[in-house]
Amino acid sequence: MNTYLQIHPNDNVLVALQDIPAGTHVSFNGQDIQLQQNISAKHKFLINDIDGNEPITMYGVLVGKSTRPLKKGESLTTENVVHDANAFHEKDGAIQWQAPDVSKWKNATFMGYQREDGQVGTRNYWLVIPLVFCENRNVGVIKTAFEKGLGFSPAEVYNEQVQDLVALYKSGNIDAVKQYEAENITATDKRNIIFPNIDGIKFLTHEGGCGGTRQDSDALCALLAGYIHHSNVAGATILSLGCQHAQVSILQEALKKLNPKFNKPVLVYEQQKSASEFAMLSAAIKDTFLALVEANKQTRQPTPLSKLVIGLECGGSDGFSGISANPAVGHTSDLLVALGGTSILSEFPELCGVEQELINRCVTEEISDKFIRIMRAYENQAQSVGSGFYMNPSPGNIKDGLITDAIKSAGAAKKGGTSPVTDVLDYTEYATKPGLNLLCTPGNDVESTSAEVGSGANIVLFTTGLGTPTGNPIAPVVKLATNTRLATRMKDIIDINTGTIISGEHSIAEMGEQILEYVIKAASGEVHTKAEQLNQDDFIPWKRGVSL
Structure with a gap:
């Protein structure tokens, strides 16, 4: 397993794939880089010396600027880097997209509930x-x-636990209450x-x-x-x-x-x-x-994969999200789009800094102009109350390497793959056009997931690096861990481990294909996600105030 990664050839930082101690010499592109501090896995360090107020580049885009002169091998922190992002403008250039090979799934179907209006459900x-x-x-x-x-x-297991504790307490044996251990169970349908x-x-x-x-x-x-x-x-x-x-x-x-x-x-x-x-x-x-x-x-019937509508969501993101789970989900999205299906990418505060790429992927200027209008209105609304997209990263995000909103956004946008943007939806608008749809929502996990499902997603792919239990009342939410440690520690809420991309066991494309196969089984009711098994029915409507 490699100890570090350059995500894009234009980046001036490397990402640590495992903990690397201070003083370690890293060889990169013919130069020797000595680490100035301990670099924790998921965090970044500089390839070369830079002055103060100099750009920090990741994923090939501007994600921050230095607050003081920094040495190569120095770790990026909230003390020496602040948020910065490229401005965006009207659509520029023609769309160039090479659709992935989907011949393997050309005749594939899922077992769905076919409605009179032409929609097909994955659940009833x-x-x-x-x-x-x-x-x-x-x-x-x-x-x-x-x-x-x-x-x-x-399951009534917790009610039974309380009854056991009550019985022990009534018997006067308080020591037995203190020593009581409930029998562990796994989620079941x-x-x-x-x-x-x-x-x-x-x-x-x-x-x-x-x-x-x-x-x-x-x-x-x-x-x-x-x-x-x-x-x-x-x-x-x-x-x-x-x-x-x-x-x-x-x-x-x-x-x-x-x-x-x-x-x-x-x-x-x-x-x-x-x-x-x-x-x-x-x-x-x-x-x-x-x-x-x-x-x-109503019963399930064989249905083309083109009737799938997948929500693309992340929560509790970490420094591996944009390297493993998000690009793998992005490949799954590209596969589904190539098959005539629909995907929905939301969380507009977490598209900060990559707007121009998405604008240029819009199939018409009318669609790109709508995206620009909504993004600017949202940012202006946040600024009007003394906030801004730059305040989006949570303490958990920052602790695990996402120290600016642009770093977080550049990785989050990878969930949308590379396919053309066929429509832009404001909050509560329903997805009707096959292909990648952009939906205006906050970055808040539950508000965004609730909105994606309200706009038609009949299954949701939810990536997490820290462990987020989010589910939805009516759509299966597939939880994907960005790293193996999380998948092992919180296996009761995680469905798929994409940490094998970090360890080199799978490529992004291989994992994306595996995710699609899981989606087909989940959509058919052959498997139920951990969130479904745990009755994790999260639902929060968004009031159009400032929520990042």
């Missing part, structure tokens, strides 16, 4: 949704009733036997729908409409209080905008028009049960 869910936070409790009542009644509830063709009932509670601005409630309704319209959803039960900003009529208009011929069953209950809370909930439970009977009649 029923949704229960409150239009306002006031109804969260009532949704919880329905959740308890159905999960226990139909066998959708997660718990399938209901009443409706075998239904993957579950999902409950999208949230804190919105009233208060805030009317724009917030309109955006919430648009996001919820995207979930109801989604290929993985058979229908929905809606609870409304009645007086909130997020009116039923707004949701209905949002559904019509997505599909003028929308005809999925949507059951609506308004508490302020009901005889009582009990009457509303009883009716909702009975009607939902009857709707489940109909939804259970």
